[in-house]
Amino acid sequence: MKGAHVFLFVFVMWILIIIGGGILIVFTAPISIIGYGALDSFFTAGVKAVIAITLVVIWIYILSKIKNWIFHKHLSC
Amino acid sequence: MLDQIIPAVLVSAIAFFSVYIITPFLIKALEKRNLTVKDYNRAGEAMVPRPGGPSLLIGIAAAEITLYMFFPTMEIVAILVTTSLAFVVGIIDDRKTLGGWFKPIALAGCAIPIILLGAYDSNLAFPLFGSVKIPALYLALIVFMIPITGNTINSIDVLNGVASGFMIIASFTLTVSLFVMQNYEIAIASLPLGFVSLAFYKYHKFPSRIFPGDSGALTLGAMYGVIAIVGHVEIIAAVALLPAVINSFLFLSSVKRIIEHREVKLKPVAHTDDFKIMATADKDAPITLVRLILAGGPMTEKQIGSVIFKLALFSAALAIITALMMGLKI
Numbered sequence: 001m002k003g004a005h006v007f008l009f010v011f012v013m014w015i016l017i018i019i020g021g022g023i024l025i026v027f028t029a030p031i032s033i034i035g036y037g038a039l040d041s042f043f044t045a046g047v048k049a050v051i052a053i054t055l056v057v058i059w060i061y062i063l064s065k066i067k068n069w070i071f072h073k074h075l076s077c
Numbered sequence: 078m079l080d081q082i083i084p085a086v087l088v089s090a091i092a093f094f095s096v097y098i099i100t101p102f103l104i105k106a107l108e109k110r111n112l113t114v115k116d117y118n119r120a121g122e123a124m125v126p127r128p129g130g131p132s133l134l135i136g137i138a139a140a141e142i143t144l145y146m147f148f149p150t151m152e153i154v155a156i157l158v159t160t161s162l163a164f165v166v167g168i169i170d171d172r173k174t175l176g177g178w179f180k181p182i183a184l185a186g187c188a189i190p191i192i193l194l195g196a197y198d199s200n201l202a203f204p205l206f207g208s209v210k211i212p213a214l215y216l217a218l219i220v221f222m223i224p225i226t227g228n229t230i231n232s233i234d235v236l237n238g239v240a241s242g243f244m245i246i247a248s249f250t251l252t253v254s255l256f257v258m259q260n261y262e263i264a265i266a267s268l269p270l271g272f273v274s275l276a277f278y279k280y281h282k283f284p285s286r287i288f289p290g291d292s293g294a295l296t297l298g299a300m301y302g303v304i305a306i307v308g309h310v311e312i313i314a315a316v317a318l319l320p321a322v323i324n325s326f327l328f329l330s331s332v333k334r335i336i337e338h339r340e341v342k343l344k345p346v347a348h349t350d351d352f353k354i355m356a357t358a359d360k361d362a363p364i365t366l367v368r369l370i371l372a373g374g375p376m377t378e379k380q381i382g383s384v385i386f387k388l389a390l391f392s393a394a395l396a397i398i399t400a401l402m403m404g405l406k407i
Contacts, residue, residue, distance in 0.1 A: 010388060017316060018204060021203030022203065022206045024206075029209040045214060048211070063326060064330050
C-alpha cells in the first residue's frame with residue numbers, strides 16, 4: 001500500500017504517547033519535594049516540568065531518527 | 078435522553094445548513110471583490126476564492142449559541158469565545174502577511190478566556206495509567222494547546238479538501254470518544270465542528286471552489302483544541318490529530334525554526350509533466366507529510382488526499398481505542 005511507512009510512523013507515535021503517559025503517571029506524578037516551606041509546590045512543579053520536557057525532547061529525538069530512516073530509505077529506493 | 082437528543086440534532090442541523098447555504102454566497106462575494114488565490118496544483122492554475130472562514134464561524138456561532146440556550150455552561154462560552162478569537166487572528170493573517178511568530182503568540186492569547194472562565198479541569202488523564210493533577214502545568218498546557226491545534230490544521234491545509242476532510246474525521250472521532258467517556262454535553266458541543274467541516278468539504282473538495290484560508294483553518298483547529306480541553310480528552314485529541322501533528326513535526330524538525338510556509342524558498346514538492354505531484358530530491362527542502370507520502374513515487378492530488386484521509390481514519394481508530402483504554406487501569 002502506498003504510504004504504508006507513514007502508518008507505521010503514526011503507530012510508533014501512538015505507542016510513544018502511551019509509554020510517555022505511563023512514565024509520567026507512575027514515576028513523575030508521585031514526586032514531592034519537601035523542606036522548603038511555601039516553595040515546596042513550586043520546586044515540585046519545576047522538577048516535574050523538567051522531567052516532562054526531557055521526555056518530550058527524547059520523544060522528538062526518537063521520532064526524528066525514525067523520520068530520517070523512513071524518508072531516506074524510500075528516497076534512495 | 079430526549080433532552081439531549083433534541084439539542085444534538087438541532088445544533089448539527091444548524092451548523093451544517095448554515096455553512097452549506099452561506100458558502101455559495103461567500104464564494105460569489107469573494108470573486109466579486111477579486112479575493113482569489115492561485116491553485117498551484119491544478120493544471121492552468123485556476124483562481125480560487127479565499128477565505129472561507131466567515132461561513133465556518135457563522136455556522137459554529139449559530140450552533141453553539143443555540144446550544145447555550147439548552148445548556149448554559151461556561152464550557153460552551155469558552156468554545157464560542159476562543160473559536161471566535163482564533164477566527165479574528167486568522168482573518169488578520171488572511172488580509173496581511175504577518176511573521177511566523179504572530180500566529181502562535183496571538184493564538185496563545187485566544188486560550189486565555191478558557192482560563193478566565195474556569196472551563197477546565199487540571200487533571201490530565203492517560204490511558205491505562207490513570208490521571209495526574211497538574212494545576213500549574215495545566216495552565217501552560219492550555220496556552221500551548223490552542224496554538225498547536227490551530228497551526229497544525231493550518232499546516233495541513235495544502236491540498237484541495239484536505240483540511241476540511243481531515244477535520245470531519247478528527248472531530249467526529251472526538252465526539253465518539255466524548256460519548257464513550259460519557260461526557261455528553263461536550264460531545265454535543267463538539268458536533269457543530271464536524272458538521273461545519275462536512276458542509277464546507279462539499280465546496281473545498283477537489284476541485285476546490287473555495288479555500289478556508291487562515292481564518293478557516295485556525296477557526297477549526299482552535300475549536301478542536303478548546304473542545305479537547307473542556308472535554309478532558311487532551312490525549313485522545315492528540316492521537317486523532319497525529320497525521321497533522323506529524324506534518325508540523327516534520328516541517329519544524331527540517332527547517333528548525335518557526336516560519337510561514339510561504340517563506341520557504343526550497344519547495345518540498347514539484348510537478349511532473351502529466352501534472353502529478355512528486356517529492357523534490359533537494360536534501361535541504363523541508364520534509365512534510367505530503368513529501369513523506371510522495372517518497373514512494375509521484376501521485377495525483379486526489380491520491381495524496383486519499384492517503385491522508387486513510388491516515389486520519391487510522392489515527393481515529395487509535396484515538397477511539399485510547400478512549401476505551403481510559404476506563405482500564407493496570
